[in-house]
Amino acid sequence: MNLKKTTRPTMREVASLSGTSLKTVSRVFNSVPTVDPILKDQVLKAAKKLNYVPNMTAGSLRRTNGKTNTIGILLEDISNPFSSALYRVYENFASEHGYMIIAGSLDEDANREIELVNLFISRRVDGLLIAPSGKDHAYLKREMRNGVHFGFIDRPPVNFSADVVLSTNLEGSFEAVKHLISFGHTRIAYLGDSPDIYTAQERYAGYVKAMKDHKIAIDPKLVFKGFESQDQAVASLRDLLKSSDAPTAIFASQNLLTMVVLKALSAQGLQRKIAVVGFDDLPVSELLIPGVTLVKQNLAEIGRLSIEALLNRIDGDTSKFATTVVPTTLIPMGSGEIKPR
Amino acid sequence: MNLKKTTRPTMREVASLSGTSLKTVSRVFNSVPTVDPILKDQVLKAAKKLNYVPNMTAGSLRRTNGKTNTIGILLEDISNPFSSALYRVYENFASEHGYMIIAGSLDEDANREIELVNLFISRRVDGLLIAPSGKDHAYLKREMRNGVHFGFIDRPPVNFSADVVLSTNLEGSFEAVKHLISFGHTRIAYLGDSPDIYTAQERYAGYVKAMKDHKIAIDPKLVFKGFESQDQAVASLRDLLKSSDAPTAIFASQNLLTMVVLKALSAQGLQRKIAVVGFDDLPVSELLIPGVTLVKQNLAEIGRLSIEALLNRIDGDTSKFATTVVPTTLIPMGSGEIKPR
DNA sequence: CTGAAAGCGCTAACAC
DNA sequence: GTGTTAGCGCTTTCAG
Numbered sequence: 084m085n086l087k088k089t090t091r092p093t094m095r096e097v098a099s100l101s102g103t104s105l106k107t108v109s110r111v112f113n114s115v116p117t118v119d120p121i122l123k124d125q126v127l128k129a130a131k132k133l134n135y136v137p138n139m140t141a142g143s144l145r146r147t148n149g150k151t152n153t154i155g156i157l158l159e160d161i162s163n164p165f166s167s168a169l170y171r172v173y174e175n176f177a178s179e180h181g182y183m184i185i186a187g188s189l190d191e192d193a194n195r196e197i198e199l200v201n202l203f204i205s206r207r208v209d210g211l212l213i214a215p216s217g218k219d220h221a222y223l224k225r226e227m228r229n230g231v232h233f234g235f236i237d238r239p240p241v242n243f244s245a246d247v248v249l250s251t252n253l254e255g256s257f258e259a260v261k262h263l264i265s266f267g268h269t270r271i272a273y274l275g276d277s278p279d280i281y282t283a284q285e286r287y288a289g290y291v292k293a294m295k296d297h298k299i300a301i302d303p304k305l306v307f308k309g310f311e312s313q314d315q316a317v318a319s320l321r322d323l324l325k326s327s328d329a330p331t332a333i334f335a336s337q338n339l340l341t342m343v344v345l346k347a348l349s350a351q352g353l354q355r356k357i358a359v360v361g362f363d364d365l366p367v368s369e370l371l372i373p374g375v376t377l378v379k380q381n382l383a384e385i386g387r388l389s390i391e392a393l394l395n396r397i398d399g400d401t402s403k404f405a406t407t408v409v410p411t412t413l414i415p416m417g418s419g420e421i422k423p424r
Numbered sequence: 425m426n427l428k429k430t431t432r433p434t435m436r437e438v439a440s441l442s443g444t445s446l447k448t449v450s451r452v453f454n455s456v457p458t459v460d461p462i463l464k465d466q467v468l469k470a471a472k473k474l475n476y477v478p479n480m481t482a483g484s485l486r487r488t489n490g491k492t493n494t495i496g497i498l499l500e501d502i503s504n505p506f507s508s509a510l511y512r513v514y515e516n517f518a519s520e521h522g523y524m525i526i527a528g529s530l531d532e533d534a535n536r537e538i539e540l541v542n543l544f545i546s547r548r549v550d551g552l553l554i555a556p557s558g559k560d561h562a563y564l565k566r567e568m569r570n571g572v573h574f575g576f577i578d579r580p581p582v583n584f585s586a587d588v589v590l591s592t593n594l595e596g597s598f599e600a601v602k603h604l605i606s607f608g609h610t611r612i613a614y615l616g617d618s619p620d621i622y623t624a625q626e627r628y629a630g631y632v633k634a635m636k637d638h639k640i641a642i643d644p645k646l647v648f649k650g651f652e653s654q655d656q657a658v659a660s661l662r663d664l665l666k667s668s669d670a671p672t673a674i675f676a677s678q679n680l681l682t683m684v685v686l687k688a689l690s691a692q693g694l695q696r697k698i699a700v701v702g703f704d705d706l707p708v709s710e711l712l713i714p715g716v717t718l719v720k721q722n723l724a725e726i727g728r729l730s731i732e733a734l735l736n737r738i739d740g741d742t743s744k745f746a747t748t749v750v751p752t753t754l755i756p757m758g759s760g761e762i763k764p765r
Numbered sequence: 766c767t768g769a770a771a772g773c774g775c776t777a778a779c780a781c
Numbered sequence: 782g783t784g785t786t787a788g789c790g791c792t793t794t795c796a797g
Contacts, residue, residue, distance in 0.1 A: 091490075091570040093774055104784045109776065117782060134566040139546045140481040140492070141774035145789045151481070162512035164505070164707075171503035174529060183547065185526055188515060205480045206524065225475045229432040345711050366505075366707035370686050434790055445768045450792065458766055482790035486773045 092133040101129035112137050143207070149230075154393065155203035156186040157196060157213045159237075164366060165338070165382070166214070169236070172386030173212070180394060182209075191280075193217035204231060210393045212236060218279070232396040236389045238281040239406065246396070247406040248389040252282050252362075255378040255411030256289025259334050259360040261297075262376070262413060266422050268332035268358060269299050272323070274316070274344065275336040277309030286336040286362060304328050313343060320347040324357075331423035332358035338365050345371065358421040360413075369416065376419025384409045433474040442470035453478050484548070490571075495734065496544035497527040498537060498554045500578075505707060506679070506723070507555070510577070513727030514553070521735060523550075532621075534558035545572060551734045553577060559620070573737040577730045579622040580747065587737070588747040589730040593623050593703075596719040596752030597630025597677060600701040602637075603717070603754060604673040607763050609699060610640050613664070613671035615657070615681045618650030627677040627703060645669050654684060661688040665698075672764035673699035679706050686712065699762040701754075710757065717760025725750045 094112075098105045103122050110118050111126045129135075143151045156173055158166035170186055177184045185206065187199040196217045203211060210232035220243035223233060233245040240247070263271050273290045276283035287308065294301050305328070310316035323329060324347060335341040341361030348354045360376045361368075368375040388407050392400075413419075435453075439446045444463050451459050452467045470476075484492045497514055499507035511527055518525045526547065528540040537558045544552060551573035561584035564574060574586040581588070604612050614631045617624035628649065635642050646669070651657035664670060665688060676682040682702030689695045701717045702709075709716040729748050733741075754760075 095774080105775085106784060107782090110783085113776085119782065122783085134570065136542060136545045138548060138774055140548055141485055141789090142776065143789090144482055144485065144774080144791090145776040147777070149789080160512070161502075161515065162505075162508045164503075164508075167503045167505075167508035167511075170508075171501070171529065174502065174527075178528075183526060183543070185524060186515075187519075188512065201477060202524070204477045207479060207481055229475065342708060342711065345708075349711060349713065367683060367686075367709075367712075370683065370690060370712060371708075372690065372713070436790080446791085447768055447793095448766095451767085454792085460766065463767085479790055482773095483792065484773090485775090485790080486792040488793075490773080 092135045094135075094137070097126060097130045097133055097135050100133060101125040149207070150209050150397070151207045152181055153183045153185060153206065153208045154390075154397075155199070155206075155208040155211045156184055157189055157199055157203075157211065157215075158186060159214055159216070160188045160190055161186060162188075165363060165380075168382045169214075169386045172383055173390055176387065176390045182394070189214070189216040191216050197222065200226070209397045210234070212389055212393055213240075214238060215240060217241075232393055234389050234393040234396070236385060244404050246389070246392040246404050248385050248392070249406065249408050250282075250380045250385065251408055251411050252285035253289040253292070255362060255380075255413070256286040256334070256336060257293045258289075258411075258413050259362065259378045259419075260290050260293035262415070262419055263332040263334065263358055263360060264293060264297050264299065266332075266358065266420060268330075268423050270302065270305065270330040270332070270423070271299075272305040272307070272330035272333045273336065274307045274320075274333065274340045275309070276340075279309075283308070283336065290334060290336075302328070305330050310340075313339065316340065316343045317347055320344065321350070324348070324351055324353060330357065332360075332421075335359065335361045337361075338363035341365055341375065341377075345375065354418070355421065356424065358419055358423075360419040362411075371418075373418045373421070374416030376414065376416045378411050378413050380411050381409050433476045435476075435478070438467060438471045438474055438476050441474060442466040490548070491550050491738070492548045493522055494524045494526060494547065494549045495731075495738075496540070496547075496549040496552045497525055498530055498540055498544075498552065498556075499527060500555055500557070501529045501531055502527060503529075506704060506721075509723045510555075510727045513724055514731050517728065517731045523735070530555070530557040532557050538563065541567070550738045551575070553730055553734055554581075555579060556581060558582075573734055575730050575734040575737075577726060585745050587730070587733040587745050589726050589733070590747065590749050591623075591721045591726065592749055592752050593626035594630040594633070596703060596721075596754070597627040597675070598634045599630075599752075599754050600703065600719045600760075601631050601634035601675050603756070603760055604675065604699055604701060605634060605638050605640070607673075607699065607761060609671075609673035609764050611643065611646065611671040611673070611764070612640075613646040613648070613674045614677065615648045615661075615674065615685065616650070616677040617681075620650075624649070624677065631675060631677070643669070646671050651681075654680065657681065657684045658688055661685065662691070665689070665692055665694060671698065673701075673762075676700065676702045678702075679704035682706055682716065682718075686716065695759070696762065697765065699760055699764075701760040703752075712759075714758030714762070717755065717757045719752050719754050721752050722750050 094108045095105050098108045108126050111123050160166055173184050189195050193216050212234045214237040220240040223243050235247040275287050278284050333344050335344045362378045364379050435449045436446050439449045449467050452464050514525050530536050534557050553575045555578040561581040564584050576588040616628050619625050674685050676685045703719045705720050
């Protein structure tokens with residue numbers, strides 16, 4: 084086996100081919116204006132001939148501020164539309180501002196969060212944007228002291244301070260349930276994730292508040308938090324719909340759960356009988372009959388605000404940390420406007 | 425303004441705190457087995473105390489093979505389910521094998537492809553996996569000579585040789601159209617992307633072959649290639665459905681187009697009258713009534729095969745480049761089994 | 766089994 | 782305006 088030393092050209096080789104010095108080549112590639120146009124031309128020609136591409140990682144090693152122009156993004160699951168839409172916002176923004184993104188999926192695993200934070204720090208990211216799975220972020224304090232910048236999205240950090248961008252989870256749920264109540268419903272089921280999860284807590288609180296505000300007692304038989312699996316959710320819902328306790332309306336506090344509800348209803352031919360409002364966007368919701376009334380988060384705005392704040396921090400902004408709340412929007416499409424029988 | 429020299433600890437500091445040498449610390453963090461357990465312990469303690477995280481980018485600078493353990497992925501659009509599903513396959517595989525992924529979206533832009541290839545090479549990726557937008561990949565030859573490895577997915581490269589993983593585009597379309605024919609259809613519309621795009625060409629060829637095999641003449645009025653926009657597609661389709669030339673079945677060769685078809689049909693109450701088969705998966709297709717018959721690509725397999733091949737190349741595999749074809753699967757769900765009136 | 770010296774490709778500092 | 786020297790944080794020799 085021969086050593087496979089990469090034959091990729093270096094700045095030094097460009098320098099010697101162009102008859103200039105290493106430093107002049109460096110100046111040319113860093114767009115330093117005070118370079119003789121003639122030399123610059125020679126350098127560029129030599130670089131082209133050798134197919135030279137600067138080594139950014141070597142550069143940032145010596146660079147004063149040590150910046151790598153890389154930011155790490157930790158999302159729930161990049162294959163899910165919520166995360167991938169955010170990813171795309173970050174990708175576009177980063178690319179416009181000369182940054183590169185590295186991203187990873189956490190899958191609600193607190194250990195994975197710590198692993199990926201370390202992995203990304205070993206690549207010396209300038210900052211990290213996190214939709215957290217962990218329940219304690221004190222471990223990030225040391226990293227922050229070491230110069231890494233942080234921003235949180237979707238859920239706030241615990242035992243740690245940083246910029247945060249959230250949706251109006253409570254208010255959005257409140258609005259959804261109030262919407263159902265305004266059509267005459269009182270038996271409104273709630274489907275949500277485990278109360279471990281911040282957003283699930285908030286959304287449940289919105290449901291409770293709407294019910295209380297309208298003096299409607301909450302029937303515990305209509306409240307579901309944290310199914311074990313999608314199949315179990317479908318089964319529970321099927322049983323509920325067949326029972327004499329069946330609700331006349333359902334609030335599904337998350338897109339996968341909305342899907343479960345829609346499947347269960349259409350399996351029993353109830354999609355025009357029982358009202359549904361879902362939290363989060365749903366692909367092709369407008370193709371369904373009736374259309375699905377949804378409370379949508381403004382992902383473009385969440386993405387923009389969070390990365391803007393992070394890049395400002397990296398650029399030296401030392402103002403107080405801020406929590407920004409981005410409004411959700413209820414969009415009536417039919418399923419949420421069905422009246423009780 | 426004070427210099428914000430990052431105070432992040434270095435190997436040297438860990439060495440001096442642990443009373444060992446730089447090299448011993450290096451050995452510990454590289455899991456070299458021949459280190460005195462006592463020294464190792466001291467090093468680990470010191471590292472923990474200082475919150476030391478090794479700098480991988482500095483390491484790969486000096487490392488013999490120059491490997492960065494990073495691979496770049498160029499996809500069509502990470503916010504689209506096809507790309508994000510692939511991304512997730514790569515993320516998992518890479519993470520299991522000690523690699524990191526950096527990814528970007530091309531949006532059918534050939535220049536963006538070149539830009540991102542250069543950007544990723546400036547980060548010294550070990551290899552690049554590309555779902556290409558460009559129509560000429562001769563420019564990659566120099567990079568390959570410089571030691572970068574390449575793999576292509578979804579579409580083959582042009583004027584360049586590398587490993588390729590494709591779906592059975594032609595065969596999948598052929599099967600879809602044959603399926604419609606078997607239910608008695610002869611007026612079958614084709615909706616596809618611009619023939620510039622490899623997959624669109626292949627899928628159209630599958631349509632043509634199925635029609636020819638069954639001696640059905642193709643009516644040019646039923647063939648649509650490359651709409652300008654989604655709105656234009658909806659409008660064209662609406663006009664067609666109202667005209668006397670209306671088809672009895674539609675083959676939509678891509679998921680966005682399938683959505684357009686379903687919208688147009690449901691707007692006119694035709695979803696139970698006109699048969700539809702779509703290429704590619706469609707989120708929540710099973711919620712629709714009727715269910716949507718689809719030709720699905722095996723993304724998990726495409727992802728696995730392509731990254732496996734790439735990592736093998738990086739590890740020194742110099743065997744002949746291979747093109748691997750992954751079968752599609754037709755899944756009857758209702759919409760494709762409607763008979764002509 | 767351990768450590769000192771050299772140097773990866775680049776930028777910073779300071780001459781010239 | 783340009784070049785030289787040093788050195789970023791690490792791994793590689795190679796000598797102990």
